[in-house]
Amino acid sequence: MNGDINLPREAVITERIQDSQDTFTMRLSVSGVDRFSFLPGQFNMLYLYGVGEVPISIVPDGDSHNSFDHTIRVVGRVTNGLGELQPGARVGIRGPFGRSWPIDMAKGRDLLLVTGGLGNAPLVGVMEHLVKQRDEFGHVDLLHGVKQDAELIWHDRYQKWATLPNTRVLLTADNPSPDWSGSQGTVVDLFSQLSITPQNTTAMLCGPEVMMLAAIERLRGMGVVDSNIWVSLERNMQCGMGKCGHCQMGPKFVCKDGPVFCLSEISGYFGKKGI
Amino acid sequence: MSEQARPKVAVHKFSSCDGCQLALLNMGDDLLALSQLVDIVHFAEAGPVDEEQEVDIALVEGSISTPEDIERINGIRQRSKYLISIGACATSGGLQALRNMADTDNWVRSVYPRPDYLSVLDQSSPIADLVQVDLELWGCPVNSGQVIAALRDLLSGVTPRVDVQPVCMECKRQGVVCVMVSRNEPCMGQITRAGCGALCPSHGRGCYACYGPAEQVNSRAVSEHFIEIEVPVEEIRVKFGSINSNAPAFKRARDS
Amino acid sequence: MNQEQKFLPRHDLDRLLQQLKEESYNCLGPVVRDGAIQYLPITDSSDLPAGVELDQVPAAYQLEFTDGDRLFNWSNGPQALKPLLFRPRENIWQVQRDSSGNLAFSQADESVEPTAVIGVRACDLAALELQDRHFLVPGAEDPHYKKRRDSLLLIGVDCSQPSDTCFCVSTGDGPDLRSGFDLAMTELEDGFVLRAGTKRGQKILDALNLSAATETQLQQVAIQSEQATARQRRLLPDAGVQKLLLQRPEHPHWQNVAERCTACGSCTSVCPTCFCFSEHSETNLDASVSQQVREWSSCFIPNHSNSHGHPVRADIASRYRQWLTHKLAGWQEQFGRSGCVGCGRCISWCPVGIDITQEVNKLVEDTG
Numbered sequence: 066m067n068g069d070i071n072l073p074r075e076a077v078i079t080e081r082i083q084d085s086q087d088t089f090t091m092r093l094s095v096s097g098v099d100r101f102s103f104l105p106g107q108f109n110m111l112y113l114y115g116v117g118e119v120p121i122s123i124v125p126d127g128d129s130h131n132s133f134d135h136t137i138r139v140v141g142r143v144t145n146g147l148g149e150l151q152p153g154a155r156v157g158i159r160g161p162f163g164r165s166w167p168i169d170m171a172k173g174r175d176l177l178l179v180t181g182g183l184g185n186a187p188l189v190g191v192m193e194h195l196v197k198q199r200d201e202f203g204h205v206d207l208l209h210g211v212k213q214d215a216e217l218i219w220h221d222r223y224q225k226w227a228t229l230p231n232t233r234v235l236l237t238a239d240n241p242s243p244d245w246s247g248s249q250g251t252v253v254d255l256f257s258q259l260s261i262t263p264q265n266t267t268a269m270l271c272g273p274e275v276m277m278l279a280a281i282e283r284l285r286g287m288g289v290v291d292s293n294i295w296v297s298l299e300r301n302m303q304c305g306m307g308k309c310g311h312c313q314m315g316p317k318f319v320c321k322d323g324p325v326f327c328l329s330e331i332s333g334y335f336g337k338k339g340i
Numbered sequence: 341m342s343e344q345a346r347p348k349v350a351v352h353k354f355s356s357c358d359g360c361q362l363a364l365l366n367m368g369d370d371l372l373a374l375s376q377l378v379d380i381v382h383f384a385e386a387g388p389v390d391e392e393q394e395v396d397i398a399l400v401e402g403s404i405s406t407p408e409d410i411e412r413i414n415g416i417r418q419r420s421k422y423l424i425s426i427g428a429c430a431t432s433g434g435l436q437a438l439r440n441m442a443d444t445d446n447w448v449r450s451v452y453p454r455p456d457y458l459s460v461l462d463q464s465s466p467i468a469d470l471v472q473v474d475l476e477l478w479g480c481p482v483n484s485g486q487v488i489a490a491l492r493d494l495l496s497g498v499t500p501r502v503d504v505q506p507v508c509m510e511c512k513r514q515g516v517v518c519v520m521v522s523r524n525e526p527c528m529g530q531i532t533r534a535g536c537g538a539l540c541p542s543h544g545r546g547c548y549a550c551y552g553p554a555e556q557v558n559s560r561a562v563s564e565h566f567i568e569i570e571v572p573v574e575e576i577r578v579k580f581g582s583i584n585s586n587a588p589a590f591k592r593a594r595d596s
Numbered sequence: 597m598n599q600e601q602k603f604l605p606r607h608d609l610d611r612l613l614q615q616l617k618e619e620s621y622n623c624l625g626p627v628v629r630d631g632a633i634q635y636l637p638i639t640d641s642s643d644l645p646a647g648v649e650l651d652q653v654p655a656a657y658q659l660e661f662t663d664g665d666r667l668f669n670w671s672n673g674p675q676a677l678k679p680l681l682f683r684p685r686e687n688i689w690q691v692q693r694d695s696s697g698n699l700a701f702s703q704a705d706e707s708v709e710p711t712a713v714i715g716v717r718a719c720d721l722a723a724l725e726l727q728d729r730h731f732l733v734p735g736a737e738d739p740h741y742k743k744r745r746d747s748l749l750l751i752g753v754d755c756s757q758p759s760d761t762c763f764c765v766s767t768g769d770g771p772d773l774r775s776g777f778d779l780a781m782t783e784l785e786d787g788f789v790l791r792a793g794t795k796r797g798q799k800i801l802d803a804l805n806l807s808a809a810t811e812t813q814l815q816q817v818a819i820q821s822e823q824a825t826a827r828q829r830r831l832l833p834d835a836g837v838q839k840l841l842l843q844r845p846e847h848p849h850w851q852n853v854a855e856r857c858t859a860c861g862s863c864t865s866v867c868p869t870c871f872c873f874s875e876h877s878e879t880n881l882d883a884s885v886s887q888q889v890r891e892w893s894s895c896f897i898p899n900h901s902n903s904h905g906h907p908v909r910a911d912i913a914s915r916y917r918q919w920l921t922h923k924l925a926g927w928q929e930q931f932g933r934s935g936c937v938g939c940g941r942c943i944s945w946c947p948v949g950i951d952i953t954q955e956v957n958k959l960v961e962d963t964g
Contacts, residue, residue: 069739071688071888075699114693115879115886116498140905146498155699157691273904301902303875306736310872310893311901313922315842316929337845339914373881492879501876505861505897508947512865513684513892515634517674520947522631522657530860530947544630555898556859556912564856565655565948 070306073112073157074098079132081152084218088183089148090136092126095158100130104165105190106297106325110305111135111147112157119143120302120320122187123161136186136218162305164325166191167295171267175203177259177289179280181210181252181272185219187297187324188271192226205232206259210252210276214238214245253279256287263288269325271297278336281328291329298324298335315340347396347495349374350382352416354402354409355436355464359481360427361385361401367484374488377495394419397494399487400473403429405436405464417471422494425467426487428480428583432552435480437464437586464586475500480550480583483535506530506554507547511538519546526571528579531557531589552584559593602806603813605787606665609641612751613714615803621712621749624680626673631659633673635680635713644715645670652759652940655949668715668783671759672939676720676868677713681744682727685891688740688875692885704887706740712749716777718770719762719939721752723868725776729931730871749796752777756820761940763830763953769937771824782817789817830943830953835934837960838924845917849958854913856950861894863942863950864919869927869935872900895919924956 080092095101103109103123110118119141124134139148150156168191176195178188195205207226211217217236227234235255236247248255253276268284270277277296284294300312300319307321315334317323326335334340351361365371365386380386381393398420404413417423428434439447444462448455467473477486490500507529511518519525519541527546529538535551559580566576580593604612616623625638628645638644647662650670657674687704694700731741755764755771764770773780778797782789789809792798809817832838864870874893879886893900895918901908909915927935936952943951 069689069703070736071739072703073689073691073701075701112691113498114691114699115496115877115883116493117501117877118875142493142498142501146496149497153697155693155697157699157701299903300908301899304873307733308730308736308738308871309874310895311874313901313918313926316922316926318930333842339909339911339917340845370881377881488881489878492881492883496879496883503876503899505894506859508860508862509865509892509894509897512862515675515679515684517630517632517634518657518862518945518947521655521945524656527947530858530862554859558855558858558912561856561858561948 071159071304073110073159076156076158078150078152078154078156081150084136085216088136088138088216088218090124090134091147091150091156092132092134093156093158094132098131101133103133103161105168105194106165106187107161107163108187108305108324109135109158109160110162110302112159113143113146113150114155114157116146117143118157118159118303119147120162120305124186124189125193136183138183159305163320164323166269166297166325167267167327168194172201173203175262175266176205177261177266177268178205178207179252179268179270179272180208181276182212182216184272184276184297185209188269189219189222191269192222195229195232196225199229199232203231203265205229206261207232207234208237208252208255209235210237210239210255210272212239214241214247251279252276253283256280256283259287261287261289266293268294269297270294274336291332292327294328296326296328296335298326347378348381348393349378349397349399349491350391350393350395350416350420351380351385351399352382352391352401353384354400354413354430354467355405356402356427356429356434358385358401360430363481363484364399364487367488370484370488374491378491391416392419396421397491398423400425400430400467401427403433403436403464403466404470405461407459407461409461410470413467413470422474423467423471424475424477424487424490425473426477426482428478428550428552429464430467431476431478431587432584433464433466433586435583438581440464440586441581466586475502477535478533478552479535483537486535504555505534506556507532507534507536507538507541507551510534510536511541514538514542516542519544520569524569526566526569526575526579528562530554531559531562548582549579549590550583553587553589557589557593559589559596563593601789601791601809601814602801602804603787603809604781604790604804604806609667609788611804612800613638613640615800616712616749619710619800621710624711624713626668626670626715628659632657633659633670634675635673635677635715638714641667649757650759652761652944654761654943654951655946657944665785666783668753668781669757671755671757671762672717672719672941674866674941674945676939676941677716677724678727678868680711680713680748681724681741682731682871682873682892683740685889686740687887688890689888690885691888693883703739706743708743708747710747710749712751714751714753716750716752717755717939718752718773719755719764719937720868721750721773721776722764722767722769722937723939726869726931726933726935726937727871750777751779751781751797754780754782754817754821754824756783756824758824758827759940759944761830761943762828762938763832763940764938765825765828766831766953767934767936767938771828772821782820784813784816784820789813830940830951832924832934832936832938832953832956833960835928838934838956839928840925840960841921841956842925844959847959849955850913850917853916853950853955854911856948857912857916858948859896859912859915860947861896862945862947863952864894864896865892866941866945867923868939868941869923869937870894895922920952920956920959
């Protein structure tokens with residue numbers, strides 16, 4: 066590879082799962098590589114041949130060393146094309162890029178994970194870490210919201226996580242169907258069901274900006290300080306390495322300094338229009 | 341659009357000079373390569389004529405300026421899965437839209453000895469005013485490279501990449517010395533959509549906006565600077581009122 | 597490094613160029629083309645702009661041709677060294693797809709030859725150092741930039757004739773060469789005072805076998821420097837004050853600038869430190885090979901920044917604010933100093949003559 070950090074590696078789609086109407090997962094393994102290491106919250110630049118690249122969060126594939134998942138919502142030209150690919154097809158991968166969730170810093174503390182829509186993908190790695198090392202943390206609340214219940218993906222994962230000791234999983238839908246077993250409303254509405262110890266809680270948020278801003282307001286109201294709130298942000302990253310400049314928010318490169326930020330690092334910029 | 345099925349492509353013409361069709365003909369090797377990948381079923385300038393076929397991709401040149409045009413474009417839209425309007429006439433109404441500013445009946449009477457033979461709308465309109473357009477490729481003529489890139493994307497099963505930048509970006513990337521700054525040559529590049537490769541500035545001329553308005557058109561700022569470098573007001577009006585006179589952003593600029 | 601300064605008589609300048617050629621360097625130097633000074637290939641000193649002077653004001657760049665002998669009696673051209681290293685447009689990799697759908701990625705080939713650039717200004721070098729910090733981050737070095745950077749020999753010239761638009765004194769980057777050069781020159785009436793900045797430069801200097809510069813000549817150098825410094829009138833507030841821009845996103849003056857700015861992106865293209873680029877794929881019609889193209893981008897163009905599919909900065913005011921706050925405040929956090937080197941290009945080459953120094957001073961004036 067001549068050490069060219071710009072150069073993608075070929076990866077093969079080993080499996081394709083249709084998660085919901087507009088969301089699918091491609092399971093990938095990088096050609097000729099035994100191990101693909103990454104940390105929860107990191108992302109890859111995923112390349113569709115002849116079309117272009119998109120940043121996609123990396124979801125672990127169980128305990129596999131060289132296989133990982135990209136769960137993708139079809140929203141643009143590249144994701145649209147990626148959605149057409151079937152097992153056996155080749156894509157390009159650059160990564161992993163970015164800063165991960167502060168798992169080490171959160172050890173010994175309670176966790177509150179709040180996600181909306183496909184914002185749950187970057188946090189799967191954290192939950193899978195929990196599955197293996199449950200005793201490293203105190204109480205865990207996992208809150209997830211979707212618009213309609215048909216959009217909920219990973220039922221089995223949520224069921225599995227709900228069986229972990231001292232762990233509560235709360236799911237909600239804005240407009241649920243009659244057979245929905247979770248709550249109705251936004252993920253922030255679920256906060257009324259929480260009883261957290263603010264000083265001992267590390268919150269990790271990922272989802273639409275409005276959702277995260279509303280969650281931050283509630284968390285601050287509950288006494289959680291900004292240095293214990295972590296968010297994962299989305300901007301149009303192109304290089305993934307803090308070079309191309311597109312994903313800048315204030316003085317931060319979201320791709321390199323983030324995508325996971327401590328709120329206290331970015332509170333002057335996050336949610337401010339046009340910054 | 342799978343490649344085995346050989347997608348069908350049609351090139352249609354409305355009111356225009358045929359320059360965009362010529363630009364396609366001038367693609368050279370790419371045109372040959374294209375003919376291996378798609379069935380070009382209708383392209384009058386190149387030979388095949390079968391306007392009635394259903395196609396995957398329709399390229400439409402020219403503006404709508406007669407009652408028959410309206411009927412035709414509606415039919416073409418119905419028979420085309422993906423419709424791309426190409427060139428200034430199809431995207432803004434073209435040079436012939438200058439008549440939108442005048443009394444068409446008067447024009448017709450003064451030009452033609454038997455105006456009653458003529459059936460013409462009083463406005464020349466872009467295709468998108470009549471039917472849904474999936475992609476607009478601006479320019480007089482269209483840049484065939486942009487057409488190729490769009491077709492390649494469609495063949496790859498994705499929507500074409502849209503990249504709207506001002507001409508200044510292309511001009512600077514090419515290392516062209518700004519003609520306005522160095523020679524006081526009035527240039528519309530700042531507020532004109534890129535795609536031409538900064539053709540005029542790279543030959544020492546000011547851009548005359550044949551690729552239509554950029555995403556941001558701060559016409560007041562540009563006009564005020566033109567006045568500072570002593571461009572006559574009437575000439576400034578013409579700069580906003582030539583090939584793309586009917587593009588809304590330029591129309592607004594002219595009226596203000 | 598031997599700091600001794602040598603004197604190269606004007607009629608011997610070609611000896612320097614000859615020496616560079618002997619050491620296998622391609623020579624680029626200031627050449628008048630299309631009404632501007634540009635770094636272009638030169639064969640000997642007759643290609644250099646003898647007697648050319650320059651008047652730069654907001655939105656205007658005018659060369660003046662005099663019968664003087666001086667070759668470097670102008671401030672700067674439309675571009676610094678940026679396009680030589682961070683190419684306006686280049687293929688960074690390509691990928692071939694075979695009939696079974698396998699993808700073979702490969703680095704774009706480029707043969708790079710040793711290149712010497714003569715006539716480089718202090719502002720150019722300060723900007724180059726910033727671009728180095730960006731593109732040569734340890735562990736994430738851009739291989740294309742690095743290859744070209746490694747092949748570059750830089751021969752600077754102290755700036756004796758700053759333009760009306762220049763303010764390198766205010767940013768602390770000029771008019772004299774501070775660092776980053778292999779060889780530095782000060783042009784006097786009858787020749788050049790030379791000093792080396794690197795071993796490579798020293799080697800060239802030694803090979804010329806010149807006599808030491810006289811006391812008088814060194815005095816002339818100092819006087820010229822004082823005069824060049826005194827010519828500059830534009831000022832940026834100091835770094836601490838520039839940082840305030842980050843705290844003033846709602847200042848009404850952003851809107852005031854937006855009424856004059858056309859969002860053409862010219863300031864970012866001529867800025868020697870602006871580094872934003874975009875990438876896209878260009879695929880041949882039969883889809884057998886695709887190139888990844890990288891080209892200069894700008895925070896003034898649509899789609900520069902999106903979040904969840906929506907533009908982050910949809911209007912000109914927020915784009916100008918992004919440019920200025922990044923350049924002057926964001927850069928301080930990212931690179932430890934302001935991103936402005938005072939070259940004044942964004943003032944001269946702004947097609948409508950917006951002046952960064954004036955705008956910044958308005959944006960911070962009521963904060964002291």
